[in-house]
Amino acid sequence: MKHEFGKWPESCWQSDIIDWKKAAKITAGLDIGTTSCQAAVMCDGELFAYANIRTGADFKLAAADVLTKALGSSGMTAKDISCVTATGFGGGNVAGAAQRLDEIQCHGKGARYLFGKEVRTVIDLGGQTVKTIRLFGWDRVADFKTSDKCATGFGRNIEVMSDIFLVPITEIGAKSLDVEKDPEPSSTTCYNFAQSEAYGLMRPGYREQDYNDNEILASYLFTVAWRALSTIGKIASLDVGDVKLEEGVGFTGGLAKNPGITKRLERELGFTAMEPKYDPMLAGAIGAALLAS
Amino acid sequence: MQNFSQLFENRHEYAKEWKKRTGGKVLGFFDTYFPEELAYAAGILPVRIMAKHYADDTTDRLMYGNCYVTRDMFNQFNLGYYDYVDGLVSIESCQWWYNAFDTTMQMFPNLWSYYLFTPDYPDANRSKDVMRSELALMKGKLEEWTGKAISDADLDNAIEVYNTNRRLLRRIYELRRFNNPVILGSEAMEIMLACQVMDKAEANKMLEELIPKLEDREPYEDRVRFILIGSETYDAELEKLIEGLGGNVVIDELDNGSAYIWNEVIPMKDRLMAIGLRYMSKPHSALKDNVWRRRPEHIFELSEDFQVDAAIIAKQIYCHPHGTDMYAVWKLLQERKIPYHTFERDTTLPYEETRMGIEALINMVKPGMTRLNGWSS
Numbered sequence: 001m002k003h004e005f006g007k008w009p010e011s012c013w014q015s016d017i018i019d020w021k022k023a024a025k026i027t028a029g030l031d032i033g034t035t036s037c038q039a040a041v042m043c044d045g046e047l048f049a050y051a052n053i054r055t056g057a058d059f060k061l062a063a064a065d066v067l068t069k070a071l072g073s074s075g076m077t078a079k080d081i082s083c084v085t086a087t088g089f090g091g092g093n094v095a096g097a098a099q100r101l102d103e104i105q106c107h108g109k110g111a112r113y114l115f116g117k118e119v120r121t122v123i124d125l126g127g128q129t130v131k132t133i134r135l136f137g138w139d140r141v142a143d144f145k146t147s148d149k150c151a152t153g154f155g156r157n158i159e160v161m162s163d164i165f166l167v168p169i170t171e172i173g174a175k176s177l178d179v180e181k182d183p184e185p186s187s188t189t190c191y192n193f194a195q196s197e198a199y200g201l202m203r204p205g206y207r208e209q210d211y212n213d214n215e216i217l218a219s220y221l222f223t224v225a226w227r228a229l230s231t232i233g234k235i236a237s238l239d240v241g242d243v244k245l246e247e248g249v250g251f252t253g254g255l256a257k258n259p260g261i262t263k264r265l266e267r268e269l270g271f272t273a274m275e276p277k278y279d280p281m282l283a284g285a286i287g288a289a290l291l292a293s
Numbered sequence: 294m295q296n297f298s299q300l301f302e303n304r305h306e307y308a309k310e311w312k313k314r315t316g317g318k319v320l321g322f323f324d325t326y327f328p329e330e331l332a333y334a335a336g337i338l339p340v341r342i343m344a345k346h347y348a349d350d351t352t353d354r355l356m357y358g359n360c361y362v363t364r365d366m367f368n369q370f371n372l373g374y375y376d377y378v379d380g381l382v383s384i385e386s387c388q389w390w391y392n393a394f395d396t397t398m399q400m401f402p403n404l405w406s407y408y409l410f411t412p413d414y415p416d417a418n419r420s421k422d423v424m425r426s427e428l429a430l431m432k433g434k435l436e437e438w439t440g441k442a443i444s445d446a447d448l449d450n451a452i453e454v455y456n457t458n459r460r461l462l463r464r465i466y467e468l469r470r471f472n473n474p475v476i477l478g479s480e481a482m483e484i485m486l487a488c489q490v491m492d493k494a495e496a497n498k499m500l501e502e503l504i505p506k507l508e509d510r511e512p513y514e515d516r517v518r519f520i521l522i523g524s525e526t527y528d529a530e531l532e533k534l535i536e537g538l539g540g541n542v543v544i545d546e547l548d549n550g551s552a553y554i555w556n557e558v559i560p561m562k563d564r565l566m567a568i569g570l571r572y573m574s575k576p577h578s579a580l581k582d583n584v585w586r587r588r589p590e591h592i593f594e595l596s597e598d599f600q601v602d603a604a605i606i607a608k609q610i611y612c613h614p615h616g617t618d619m620y621a622v623w624k625l626l627q628e629r630k631i632p633y634h635t636f637e638r639d640t641t642l643p644y645e646e647t648r649m650g651i652e653a654l655i656n657m658v659k660p661g662m663t664r665l666n667g668w669s670s
Contacts, residue, residue, distance in 0.1 A: 089645050104653035129646070141657045143632065146650055 006159030008036075008169050008254065011279065012051035012069045018043050020076050028070075028081045029288025030063055030097065031106065032090035035127025035156050036254060037062045039070035040110075040285035041081065047113075049074060052281050059090030083292040087284050089128065101291055103284055104144045108133045110287030111250050114276040120248040123265070124283065125228060125255030127155035132231045145231040154224065155254045157194065161220060164198055165213055173260030176217040182264075183215045185223040194220055217260065224255075225264035232269070250274045252283035296499060301487040304340075309377045311338055311492060318405075318439065319377055323366065323393065324384040325548040325578060326411045328428060328568050330558065332382075333493065334443045334451035335435045341489040341549070342366050342375065343527040346640045355396050356389075360611040361640045362525065363393035370397050380405030380438065385413060387580050387614050405438055407431060415573040416585045424569035432565065448564040458493045459554040461500040465507070466551060469543045470599050473512035478521070478542030479532035485550055486527065516541040517655045520601045522592060522622060524579075524609035525549050530642050531607060538652045539659075544599035546592050552576040579618035588618060589625035596631055602658045604633035605651065609640070632658050 020026060023043035031038045033055060041049040051069035055062045063086070067078065078084075078096065086094035087106040094100075103124075111122040112135070122133040134142040147154070162169040186197050200206045201216045211219065251273050255261045257280065266272055278286075300307055308319050320332050321342045329339040344365035351371055352364040369375055381404050383394035398406050410427050412420035436442055465484060468476050484503075488496045517540040521531070525548050532542045545551050555576050561567035582588040596604065604626055608615045619635060626633045634654040636647055 089649075102649055102652035102656055104649070105656050141653070144653055144657070146636075146646070 003166070005162040005166055005168050007054070008159075010051075010053045010069075012049070012072055014049040014070075014072050014074045015047065018046060018048045020048055020074065020080070023048075026076070026081050027289045027292035028067065028084045029106065029110075029285040029290070029292060030067060030084065030086045030088075030091070030094050031103075031282075031284030031288060032059055032063050032066075032086060032088040032094060033127050033284070034089045035159075036281060037066040037088070037090075038282050038285035039066040040282055040289045041070055041076070042286070042289040045290065047278060047282075047286060049076075050278070050282050050285065052279060055090065059093035060095065063090070063094045085288040085292040087288045098292070101288055104131060104133055104141055104146075106284045106287030106291060107131065107252055108135050108141050108144075108287065109139070109290050110283035110285065111135070111252055112139060113286050113290060114252070114278060114280065114283055115248075115250040115274045118248045119250045119274060121232075121250070122283070123228065123232060123249065123251050123256075125154065125251060125253040125258075125261060127254060130154055130228045130231055130253075132228075147227070147231055154227075157224070158221075158255065158258065160195065161198065161217065164195060165217060167213070167217070170257075172217060173221065173258035173262075175214050176221045176260035177263060178214050179218045182222050183211060183219045185226060186219045188223070194223075221258075221260040222264055225261050225268065228261070228265060229268055232265075247271070248274065250276065250280075252276070252280045254281055256280035297487040297503075298483045300491065301483060304343075304487075304490040305374055305377065307491065308338065308340055312377060318379040320380045320382060320405075321375060321378040322382045322384070323363075323390045324386040325553055325575075326384045326386065326572055326581070327382055327409065328431075328572055329493075330448065330451040330455050330568050331428060331432055331435060331443070333454065334447035335439050335441060336447075337380075337435070337439065338492055340378065342369070342378075342381075343486070343490070343549075344640045345369065345527065347372060347374075352396075356392055358611065359389045359392055360524075360609050362527075362609055362612075363389040365640055366393045367397050367400075370401060378404065380407070382407045382409060384409050385411045386578075387612075389611070389613075407434055411572065411581075413581055414583050415577060415581055416587070420573050421566065421570055424573055425563070425566045428565045428569050445564060448568075449560070452558045452560060452564065452568070454493045454497065456557045457497050458488060458500070459557050461497060461504065462488060462554045464504055465500075466544070466554075468504075468507055471512070472600075473515055474541065474543060475507055475510040475512050477513060477532070477536055478519075478545070479529035479536060482526075482529040482532050482542075482545075482550065485553065486529075489549060489553065513541070517603065517659055518543045518599065518601045520592065520596050520599065520604045521545040521547065521550070521607065522604055523547065523607040524612040524615045524638075526607070527640065531605075531638075531647070534642065534644070534647060535605070535651055538648065538655055540651065540655050542605075543601060544595050546576070546588070546595055548578050551595065552578065578614065580614035582618060586621055589621045592622060593625055593629055593631075596629075601631070603654055604631055605654070606633060606635040607638050608635065610637045 020043050028041045037055050038052045049070045051066050053066050084097045086097035086100045087103050091100045107124050111119050124131040129147045131146045133144045136142045201211050251262050318337045320337045320339050332339040344362040349368045352368050356364050412423050519540050519542045521542045558567050558571040576591050634650045
């Protein structure tokens with residue numbers, strides 16, 4: 001049997017408290033990313049159902065699939081949804097979407113739902129990009145910065161690292177923290193080069209003092225965290241009222257579930273991130289659903 | 294409008310036809326500091342070499358590490374697109390451009406070539422004198438090459454033709470200043486690009502016919518107004534993308550945009566000094582904006598004059614002059630509370646990432662036209 005350590009668990013959920021038939025307005029948001037897709041269905045502004053799956057090679061298929069999975073056996077069909085909004089890198093591939101919105105607005109809006117109105121800084125650690133969004137207290141984006149076009153150093157690369165080290169992706173963060181001290185960061189976040197470097201570090205005698213696997217992972221995840229840090233630094237000084245950067249920070253995206261990244265970011269920036277109400281990967285989809293009109 | 298756009302698409306055919314018609318020589322140049330008036334006065338057609346994104350299997354070995362713009366310039370010579378060019382000029386500019394020039398000359402040694410030194414500190418006391426002496430040297434070399442003496446009358450004519458062209462293109466820019474402009478950024482950029490590969494006298498005739506028609510046009514609907522800053526671009530794809538998302542580039546600070554036409558040659562008895570002064574006092578390129586750092590303030594003035602809502606900074610990947618320049622521009626934009634978005638591009642656009650960033654910026658600044666509402670206050 002082939003082990004695919006980089007595969008993270010897909011999920012779906014429907015509320016057993018909300019009766020969708022009584023809802024005055026049902027909207028859906030689909031966040032079709034390069035690595036993962038999410039669908040969120042909102043009934044009168046409250047989360048009724050969601051699904052979170054891997055995108056695969058076909059955006060269109062993934063978009064149809066994720067909504068079907070979100071609706072599950074709830075009895076709701078696509079026809080019951082008054083408005084579907086798409087976002088994400090593959091957002092143009094959603095059949096039946098009434099509108100397409102940019103990821104920044106959607107993640108900002110979704111983060112306010114996940115973390116509450118106190119959130120002022122959203123750090124979206126995605127499969128291909130990292131986006132840092134600063135929000136005004138009144139539901140509006142104050143500024144944002146994104147990483148450059150190259151995907152180096154984000155979610156997709158952690159999947160690759162999991163496969164190299166034969167460590168399930170859900171455990172990779174904890175293992176990277178199981179070191180006495182963070183070793184030197186790897187010299188690159190590019191996963192092609194980082195793979196070569198990792199293979200080198202795994203070989204006895206490559207360094208004067210050999211790294212164990214956890215230390216190599218720590219070295220790489222430390223570098224990834226640093227890369228995310230650069231986008232945060234660009235807008236850290238932005239004035240959004242009386243709220244400082246370290247207050248009201250929320251992580252979204254797949255890497256928000258990787259403590260190897262989040263704990264290092266918290267340590268470097270000197271804050272403790274807010275806890276989301278639901279899966280932090282849902283921020284974009286929830287935001288899209290809330291912005292659907 | 295369409296004439297300019299078609300002409301730009303068929304620029305190689307245009308230059309070949311010009312050569313056939315006039316019997317003149319074509320001189321390729323890269324940089325905006327090249328004093329085209331001198332070549333024009335010698336009866337030469339100066340043609341700006343512009344990058345595209347053709348398949349390339351050679352430059353990686355010969356020009357490793359260069360930006361794609363300069364690599365593609367050499368690549369196009371290699372592919373034969375510039376087979377009608379008789380000579381090539383390089384200016385004291387960025388090292389990538391020099392490398393493109395050097396590599397091209399190594400591979401095509403039969404091309405006439407000239408390296409023109411232009412001072413790196415245009416505002417320095419002696420720069421104008423240095424520039425003048427360099428122009429005198431170049432004038433002599435051009436006379437030697439063409440076998441024709443360049444008279445004062447030739448220089449006066451060239452200065453007048455080029456000044457007229459700048460004035461007419463400036464009028465196109467002025468049409469973009471209105472609240473509901475009659476011309477979009479992409480249309481203006483296509484005109485600008487076409488003018489840089491054309492005989493300016495012919496371009497002027499076309500512009501004189503076009504401008505009254507533009508003035509009578511129905512204005513476009515109100516859009517988010519942008520200033521475009523950054524490395525050179527050789528198409529209007531970015532402007533078109535911005536327009537598709539509900540924005541409009543109303544002004545730019547690009548070497549082959551506004552910086553190409555923003556000031557004129559002020560006629561003087563010493564023609565070479567007059568030309569030299571024009572190039573030394575033009576809006577500085579990122580590479581030559583040394584010590585005095587005039588670019589950020591110039592960018593701010595343009596932003597104010599054209600009432601922009603936000604700035605877009607598009608840097609070519611591996612472009613070190615703009616990589617250095619960006620920090621000063623960011624600082625000023627932050628201080629003056631002008632929202633901006635920066636991204637790196639190749640000669641082509643990374644479409645999805647660019648779209649996401651620009652769409653987010655438009656949505657961020659759109660509600661209530663932010664500058665009036667006190668953005669980030």
